[in-house]
Amino acid sequence: NAGVTQTPKFQVLKTGQSMTLQCAQDMNHNSMYWYRQDPGMGLRLIYYSASEGTTDKGEVPNGYNVSRLNKREFSLRLESAAPSQTSVYFCASGAGFNEKLFFGSGTQLSVL
Amino acid sequence: SQQGEEDPQALSIQEGENATMNCSYKTSINNLQWYRQNSGRGLVHLILIRSNEREKHSGRLRVTLDTSKKSSSLLITASRAADTASYFCATRRVDTGRRALTFGSGTRLQVQP
Numbered sequence: 001n002a003g004v005t006q007t008p009k010f011q012v013l014k015t016g017q018s019m020t021l022q023c024a025q026d027m028n029h030n031s032m033y034w035y036r037q038d039p040g041m042g043l044r045l046i047y048y049s050a051s052e053g054t055t056d057k058g059e060v061p062n063g064y065n066v067s068r069l070n071k072r073e074f075s076l077r078l079e080s081a082a083p084s085q086t087s088v089y090f091c092a093s094g095a096g097f098n099e100k101l102f103f104g105s106g107t108q109l110s111v112l
Numbered sequence: 113s114q115q116g117e118e119d120p121q122a123l124s125i126q127e128g129e130n131a132t133m134n135c136s137y138k139t140s141i142n143n144l145q146w147y148r149q150n151s152g153r154g155l156v157h158l159i160l161i162r163s164n165e166r167e168k169h170s171g172r173l174r175v176t177l178d179t180s181k182k183s184s185s186l187l188i189t190a191s192r193a194a195d196t197a198s199y200f201c202a203t204r205r206v207d208t209g210r211r212a213l214t215f216g217s218g219t220r221l222q223v224q225p
Contacts, residue, residue, distance in 0.1 A: 004154075033212060042200055042215040043155070058212060090154055098142055098204060101213060103154035 002026055006091050006104035013081045013111045021076040021107050023091030031094045032074035033101065034058075034066060036087040043090060049074055081111045117216050118201055124222040131188040133219040135201030136181075142204040144177055144184050145213065149198045158186075158199075193225040 004025045013019055025032065030051045035043035035058075045058030049068040063085060065077045074093075078085060088108050092101040119134045135144070143162045147155040161168045161177045161184065168175045174187040188195055198220050202213040 031212075035215075040217070042217040045212050045214070048212045059214075092155075100145060100157040100160055101147075101155075101202075103156070105154045106152075 004091055004093055004102050004104040006089075006107050008107060009105065011107060011109050013078075013109065015082060015111060017081050018077065018079050019081065020078075021089055021091070021109075022073070023075065023104060024073045025091075025093040025102070026072065027093060027095075027102065028071070029093035029095050029102075030071070031096065032068065033092040033094075034064075034074070034076045035090045035092065036060065036085075037090060037106075038087050046076065046089075081109075083111045085109065086111045118199070118219040120219060121217070122220045122222070124224065125191055126224050127191060127193055129191055131191050131195070131221055131223070133186045133199050133201075133221070135184045135186070135216055137184075137201075137203045137216075138182065140206045141179075142206055144175075145202045145204075146173075146175060146184075146186050147200045147202060147215075149200065149218070151197075155200065188221075191221075191223045193223050195221060196223045197221060 007022045033048040034046040037043050044060050046064050047066040049055045052071045055066050067075045088106045090106050091104040094101045117136050145160045146158045149155045159170045159175050161175050172189045177184045198218045200215050200218045202215045
């Protein structure tokens with residue numbers, strides 16, 4: 001099993017550019033999440049999806065949009081990137097809200 | 113604001129010693145989880161303790177939970193250089209609308225060989 005797969009691993013954008021981060025899981029999990037991690041800090045929740053067809057805002061949703069394309073895939077879109085969005089982005093999935101999460105290896109994004 | 117706060121922020125010990133990390137949180141929880149992150153990697157789940165449990169063991173890991181003090185501790189016994197990583201606590205809150213895991217800022221553990 002691949003687990004949680006994120007693409008790309010690295011990305012450099014110019015201010016104002018757009019991009020989509022892709023995430024797919026092969027564990028048949030209902031819940032999927034996008035977090036960002038800034039240096040020396042913990043993870044902050046951007047958006048999550050409790051099940052296919054539903055999405056909810058997390059702690060820091062401004063500047064982002066998400067799509068739960070199907071049960072496997074949950075994408076994160078930056079419509080107009082800003083330097084404040086320079087961060088490492090992690091996708092995660094879980095079988096249910098009270099279970100453990102499985103994380104992808106992260107996307108390191110730099111916005112110049 | 114952060115739901116979970118780890119203490120200390122950084123810890124350096126010698127191989128073979130025990131490492132203890134603490135986590136405090138603010139609101140009622142369903143469960144508390146500990147995760148490990150090696151440099152440049154994603155988080156890996158270590159252990160989950162439910163709100164009605166007081167202690168849990170997994171190999172060299174021991175986790176305690178005190179819901180009256182809203183705190184948890186993670187003990188790693190007989191530490192190894194390979195335990196060098198950041199450790200995060202995460203809580204599943206019970207209040208309405210907060211059903212996803214909330215992470216603390218982590219403890220950076222350095223185990224000297």
